[in-house]
Amino acid sequence: MENTTVRTRFAPSPTGFMHVGNLRTALYEYLIAKSMGGSFVLRIEDTDQERKVEGAVQVIYNTLQQVGLIHDEGPDIGGEYGPYVQSERKGLYLPYAEQLVKEGKAYYCFCSKERLDSLHSEDGLGGYDRHCRDLPEEEVKALLEKGTPYVIRQKMPIEGSTTFHDAVYGDITIENTELEDQILIKSDGYPTYNFANVIDDHLMRITHVVRGCEYLTSTPKYNLLYQAFGWEIPTYVHLPLIMGKDAEGNVSKLSKRHGSTGFADLVKEGYLPETIVNYIALLGWCPKENRELFTLKELTEHFSIDGISKSPAVFDYDKLNWFNGEYIRAMSPEAFIEKAMPYFREVFPEGEKDWNVLVSILQPRITKFTEIPALLSFFKELPEYPAEFFINKKSKTNLENSGAMLEAAIEVLEKLPQWELDSIHDSLIGLAQKLEVKNGTLLWPVRIAAAGVQVTPGGAMEILTLLGREESLRRLRIGLAKLS
């Protein structure tokens, strides 16, 4: 039984853009913590001053809030292990590196950039030659006193291998000859990403380091640092990558050319935040029971690390669309109206409409709210259409009987006392019975005349209701004229 609380952290760089891959990492970090009753920490890694973007931290807060990944500690809400912004922690790293130097586990390196560059061959291969690893102490002292720029590097073992355990991938062994004497402190005094990460994770008592598996091969470097300090090694959880498919069908790491890959872009395209969460949860993780629809709360109840898969997953918009449709269908009519109203207003800029009729014809069919305006555009203006639209084999309509049907429908509808769905419905069904034709024979021509398109959301009655009496009759007469 574990007696320490599980703590995970999401440590994004504020770039102003939340990639879905990052978001999924955050989600899994949250789920691992929450499924075990632990804490989820937000830490901002902003040591790269050059890449700083205005308002970027706000994007991170907004995204996490929209999807419901509420952190327990972070820059905005504080916590026991702050500060939670790396730039506010910068003074803290150097002493740890100096401690390692004192203990003989790290050293000052005075090599110039130029010298380093010359070490690398044309193909980019070749690492640091450990030139400064064994400089005599007096020489180091002299160089330091002269103010020579330096970095601090860790002494990596020259022989043997390093093995670490990953909760997803199992034991992984890497030869130490693959490891370069890594830089801990840069010449500007800032820590490198790897070093700051280890220090911060330890200081913040992070128990599970969860990240994309692009970090798999650099994990031995982390381990060697923990070992150098004599710190407890956290549980590593490396996640399979999310891939994208480009126009030619080639698969590679998900990026812009695969379409929208930012959370904000997907939302703008019409995907619900809960859809996105549900979908990405399943990219690389599979629940024990055979089901797919999960709210965030349900995910925390069902998540477990052993369900994480090792192989990369392709981000599939077809499946995303299906999920979004499922979420839309599950909404209450009120919630649907609220979400859909901005799109309704593109078609009906003003006035009241029978919104419930719109809900009834749209909710079962749309996959994204952004589809609404195009679906409804025929309401705004009757499109030009050919008389052939009236021919439908299944409904048994043709150029001859369609005219008769329209004529009969116009006659009945003109006399309707109330222009609403039920009365339109009853009168037209009644008319079909009286004429002794199947419903479709009457309703097909009416719907075509009312809409001017062959495929419409809703049927003839809904369309007539929404159009109103005057416009409906006008359109039916236009249809009739086409047929005579």
Place this chain on the structure above:
RNA sequence: GGCCCGGUGGUCAAGCGGUUAAGACACCGCCCUUUCACGGCGGUUUCACGAGUUCGAAUCUCGUCCGGGUCACCA
């Protein structure tokens, strides 16, 4: 190129030495129906390849091939 990690239908995937190899998306067909959609029913399509271990391999081992990742004073 070295090293690391993967490879079950077009996609997400279950599977942990014996299964008719689940399920979902997509696709096709049928039903429902006032078109399309929703819903219901059914169908096509998979263990990368080759050896080995075993009575028996998608599951274990090795090799090959393919895909990806990584080799910074970036994070």
